[in-house]
Amino acid sequence: MALDHTEHSLLEPRLLFTEPWDPIVVRRGDALGLLALTNVFAELVAPGLTNRVRDGRWVTIMAWCLVRSQQIAHASGSRSVSTRPEQNARYAWLRPLELMWTARTIALAEADWKERPLPGRRRVQPWYDDYSEGGEYAARFGMSEDQFRAYRQTGTYGAYRVAFRRWPEMTIGGDGWTPGPAARALAKWLDSKLGSARPNWHLHAGNGKREGISTQSAKLGRGEECRWWLQHWANFDRGGSRIEETLPRPRTELDVLPEADLLEPIIFGGNTGKRRREVAKEISDCTAKDHTGICEYLGKVLAEQEPAIALLxxxxxxxxxxxxxxxxxxxxxxxxxxxxxxxxxxxxxxxxxxxxxxxxxxxxxxxxxxxxxxxxxxxxxxxxxxxxxxxxxxxxxxxxxxxxxxxxxxxxxxxxxxxxxxxxxxxxxSYRFRLWSLCRLATQCGVIDEMPAGLLDEPDEAEENGL
The missing domain is CATH 1.20.58 (Methane Monooxygenase Hydroxylase; Chain G, domain 1)
Incomplete structure (x- = not known):
């Protein structure tokens, strides 16, 4: 939960509920009661990350989703995100896009979609089978009402919201909702790669125009956001010559992303970004063969800057x-x-x-x-x-x-x-300190040449969360 202030005409502060509202102990396992201290150490070595931010391409995709969903929310008459109900309304337009990108990946990455991080795939895959055959298909992408509600926490936005709250210029004032220049640039890049899968109205990120969007249609779509998106982005699962430039990357792929020139200054610029860069490079220089060895190495080389890291x-x-x-x-x-x-x-x-x-x-x-x-x-x-x-x-x-x-x-x-x-x-x-996420992003952005050997065998953070 972040605290921001309203315009000068309002005297009271406003609360921006950009985090899920359930306590962290409900959302994630913490068998030994050590998660809070784990996060303290993690923030020292990899600030502004979580263990679930594991693919730079999903950052790009979510930037696109944030821009596109804001367009429709504005067209429907919903502009403010200063209260919890308003943020619920905004997320209602965002959530179908997250799940449609999961379905798009299942459709187009037939050979290896199971190797890609796709929250909700257990429900979306059978739903998409029915949808693609043109027959009856379940509501809410095959999820129950409880699962659909929980997806705000377990889904992609829940995983990557830290990027939109804490990385420079991703959202205005770090509110997690209003796309900033960096998010708009990523959205524009991805939109240009979609080809025949692009929605049939222009992106126009951030300029307030709504060419091609029916205000009446958007207003009528409130409460039926899933159906609205499936009707108005019916070409979401089309391919093209640049399919792989649009899809989440397989977990084992460690190549530099084509949008790295946009992602690198976002993830590894600014004060916290410089810290992430420094630690990633230190880990890259480490010859340790496992997570324990890397922690021992960081405890030695970074302790002079931050004494607490010696306890890592x-x-x-x-x-x-x-x-x-x-x-x-x-x-x-x-x-x-x-x-x-x-x-x-x-x-x-x-x-x-x-x-x-x-x-x-x-x-x-x-x-x-x-x-x-x-x-x-x-x-x-x-x-x-x-x-x-x-x-x-x-x-x-x-x-x-x-x-x-x-x-x-x-x-x-x-x-x-x-x-x-x-x-x-x-x-x-396992209690982990974001090191795999940090080095995977550093590899994708060209900050380090390859994934450090000590992290290659790290178990993957579960993406399914029971969905």
Whole structure:
């Protein structure tokens, strides 16, 4: 939530609700209660990013969607985005475009669309099959009302809104809604590549004109935004000679993007952008072969600038060890309704996992007086792990998870039995510091030559969120 001020005629401040309104612990898994401190460290090394900003092309696509949806919102008579209902109305015009781009990618990238980041694809793919055959197709792109409502958080805008709030000139005043010069430039670039798939009215980004848009049609479309877009951008799934210049990139592709000259100053310019550039280049110089090694390297080379970063390697070790123990308990449950704690603690790797967690907890400086927000959460977790004995270690871990974990519980300890609750997802498991996202964007913008070896095997951030 960002705070901005109205024009001089109004004396009261206005609240710009550009973030989802559910607490972060509801939106994302935080099994050990360490997410807030993770974000503090992440902001030190990769400010103005999230782990979900993983493809520069989606930045370009969302800029186009923001410009196009603003046109229709204005034509429908909705211009302000200063209140929550007004932002809901604006997003109602934006959301169908996000999902139509997912459908467009499924249609045109037949060979490898599953390798591309497409939030909502599990619902959109069967919906598009029905749509493309010209028969009956489900409302809301195949989503239930709850899923469609949640897509504001789980979808592409939810993932990339940080770019439109914090990157220079992406939106006016960083409100997350009103396209700025940078977003309009990206939208113009993409619009020029769409060819026969371009909407049949001009982009005219930011000049207030509405040639080709029927004001009456837009007003009648309020409340039926999905149907309006499907009627008025019916050519969204057409191809052309430059298809690949318009689609989200496969996760394993690390090529420089053709729009890199536009993206590079946006992502790696300005004060925070310079910090992102510096850290990306440091990681590029690192010879470490895994995430742990990269954290150790950054803890050494950046500590002089920011002393708190010296704690990054030990925090990463503590968090990873905790999640490894959580994963082991989860695997011991399998599909069972409950399992004795002693059985989970007797698995072949339990001793090794608990010894590492205990060692990481002892290595964490619980007497650290450094002024760092949320550092108490790491102190609390480290102090809870007081033994390497698997039964004692798992007992402490399970109690900590139930009391301090954010989001849904994976499992709970009831007497001597471990009972499952909601299983972990890929997005809920590891605590990460935006390093993969940072270096993927740096590679796509030509800031570094290739993806650092230590990040190549990083697990992909889940894109589906149950959709």
């Amino acid at each position: 390697p030990r925090f990463s070790r503590l968090a990873d060890a905790g999640i490894a123990a959580m994963d082991l308990i989860s695997k011991s449950l399998g599909g069972k309704s409950r399992v004795p704690l002693a059985e989970a603690a007797s698995t072949p790797s339990a001793k090794r996992v608990c010894e590492e967690l205990y060692a990481a907890a002892r290595d964490w400086p619980t007497d650290e007086t450094l002024s760092l927000r949320h550092i108490g959460s790491a102190h609390r977790f480290a102090n809870a792990i007081s033994s390497a004995d698997p039964i004692a270690c798992f007992t402490a871990l399970l109690q900590h998870h139930e009391i301090y974990g954010g989001g849904l519980r994976w499992f709970v300890l009831r007497g001597e039995l471990v009972e499952p609750r909601t299983g972990p997802s890929a997005a809920a498991s």
